Amino acid sequence: MEKAVNSYETMFIVNPTISEDDVKATVEKFTALIAENGTVGEVNEWGKRRLAYPINDIPEGYYVLVNFTSASDFPAELDRRYNIDENIMRGIVIRLEQKKAKSKA
Numbered sequence: 001m002e003k004a005v006n007s008y009e010t011m012f013i014v015n016p017t018i019s020e021d022d023v024k025a026t027v028e029k030f031t032a033l034i035a036e037n038g039t040v041g042e043v044n045e046w047g048k049r050r051l052a053y054p055i056n057d058i059p060e061g062y063y064v065l066v067n068f069t070s071a072s073d074f075p076a077e078l079d080r081r082y083n084i085d086e087n088i089m090r091g092i093v094i095r096l097e098q099k100k101a102k103s104k105a
Contacts, residue, residue, distance in 0.1 A: 003071040003072065003073070004071070004072050005038075005069050005070065005071060005072075006069065006070070006071075006072055006095055006096075006098075007041075007067070007068075007069050007095070007096040007098065008038075008067070008068055008069070008070060008075055008093055008094065008095055008096060009065065009066070009067050009068075009093075009094045009096055010034070010065070010066050010068070010075075010078060010091065010092065010093045010094070011063065011064065011065045011066075011091070011092055012030060012063075012064055012082055012088050012090065012091035012092075013051075013055075013061035013062065013063055013064075013088070013089040013090045013091070014026050014027065014061065014062040014064065014087055014088060014089065015058065015061070015062075015086075015087050015088070015089050016048050016058070016060050016061060016062045017058060018087055022087065023062050023087075026085070026087045026088070027045065027062075027064050029085075030064070030066075030078075030081070030082075030085075030088075031043055031064075031066060033078065033081065034066060034068050034070070034078065037070050037071070037074045037077070037078075038068045038069050038070025038071070038074060039068060039069045039070070040066060040067075040068050041066075041067035041068055041069070042065075042066070042067045043064070043065075043066050043067075044064070044065040044066075045062075045063075045064050046063035046064070046065065047062060047063065048060050048061070048062050048063075049061065049062075049063050055089045055090065056089070058089070061089050061090070067096075075093040075095070078091075078093055079091060079092075079093055
């Protein structure tokens, strides 16, 4: 049986106190992980932005937004990897609603 493929959006915030090269490496690591497990759509690096509230006394974060499609079991694994990586301050994965075509019966 074929696995269902869904559209997702993920945003993760990289700790900006690490070197610029480490920030780039972390972004590349996660976009590559998404590409291995699905199809990457648009990648928007918003760059360094002020957080709504400090996380571990850090007032800013490096924001990255990625649209992708993958099997329904991958987002849980991606979330798990965000929690393991110490360079990721926060991460979220959201399933995007599919627009249903109206069929004439």
